[in-house]
Amino acid sequence: MNVEPSVDAVLSADNHMIHSFIDLDSIKQNNARTVFNRAKGPMVYDSDGRELIDGIGGLWCVNVGHGRPELIEAITKQLETLDFYSTFYNFTHPAAAMLAQKLASLAPGSLNKVYFANSGSAANDTAIRILHHYNIRLGRPNKRLVLSRVGAYHGSTYLAMAMTTPGYSYNWSCASDLVHHLNSPHFWREGKDMTETEFLDALMRDLEENIARIGADNIAAFIAEPIMGAGGVIVAPEGYHKRALEICKANDIKYISDEVVTSFGRLGHFFASKDVFGIEPDIIVTAKGLTSGYQPLSAAIISDEIHEVISRPGGSFLHGYTYSGHPAAAAAANANIALMERERLPEQVRVTGKTFETAMRGLTDLEIVGEVRGSHFMIGIEFVKDRATKESYSAEIAIGNRVCNAAQKRGLIVRPLGNSLILSPTLVMTPELIERTEAILRDSIAEVMAGL
Incomplete structure (x- = not known):
């Protein structure tokens, strides 16, 4: 005992x-x-x-x-059946496969391919690594820089911390050479004597000017939380994400929506990108509410177009985590989603x-x-x-x-x-x-x- x-x-x-x-x-x-x-x-x-x-x-x-007994029982049953097996190579198991299918059905538009990781930080790193690989496969290896924002929080691994607002990197090193930070979208603090519409216009000019300065041919992605979380719960002006996505598309820059916090019901929908903010990004990153914290699990959900390029003949996908799609974590997520749907x-x-x-x-x-x-x-x-x-x-x-x-x-x-x-x-x-x-x-x- x-x-x-x-x-x-x-x-x-x-x-x-x-x-x-x-x-x-x-x-x-x-x-x-x-x-x-x-x-x-x-x-x-x-x-x-x-x-x-x-x-x-x-x-x-x-x-x-x-x-919640439903989640605890699902995790326990999975451990009794298949405690662990890797999803490396051509190995799979029911819990991870069914979860990938479910996430593809919940995510907007053509976001149909899922890579599992163990934290939001690792999933954001995964998203950038995938886009670097994507651009290399397309013959444009210089297209690798990332646009983030002052006030953002995207994690604390070496790359994710670089994408996070600079204040979190004080006295620390990170992959800062890969990331450029745009102005904070916090109207109450930064709007000064502008109207909110004028402030939104200024933010979009900042985005366009940075793209022009850095060169669109050098920028792989723009990453943004629908609502900033650990940077202070900052809500951008209405229409911000739609206009930012339009600018990114015009410059062939992929849009990553970091929904580590905003997904799985926190804003009233499974994913907030489309249902709340009206956008269909190229990649959605999710974690936290995916299992309601009962097991560590995250996912980068990518578009069919990105997957088509990285799955072309002539190269291996050399990225992986030992515990990607862990059976118990996937079982927790499956039970978590089922509970959310059942209880609406x-x-x-x-x-x-x-x-x-x-x-x-x-x-x-x-x-x-x-x-x-x-x-x-x-x-x-x-x-x-x-x-x-x-x-x-x-x-x-x-x-x-x-x-x-x-x-x-x-x-x-x-x-x-x-x-x-x-x-x-x-x-x-x-x-x-x-x-x-x-x-x-x-x-x-x-x-x-x-x-x-």
């Missing part, structure tokens, strides 16, 4: 683990860590037995909620997600809330020292961390990001939980305001 280790034992053992996206010295200095040991539905439970609303959905990903979860989110968004936008009546942005269950809240001038708090104030800590004390997990908070809860939030989330945030912000 397994005995759960004590909290002290867990924290002692945890000293050997390197955590992600944190000042590692701060862990050494104050030892402030939260131990979660149980989760159910939209809630998580810490080592003190406290129930907390999972306001970040694990990390953008536990879309169907925690502890994306359709439900079109209602409850808007309720959540409306509740969060109501927080703008608080003096330090400068902007609430995002859509459905993907929300960012930015705090300002002066709403009229949009002056930010200094880093030393750590305003995001303060509100985050006050909220956790009251039973809500949110994610701090500088002067902002990010919320990406499970998609099974009830109206009652949405109301409770708003009340906790309101009280937490008020407490921090009183102490400034």
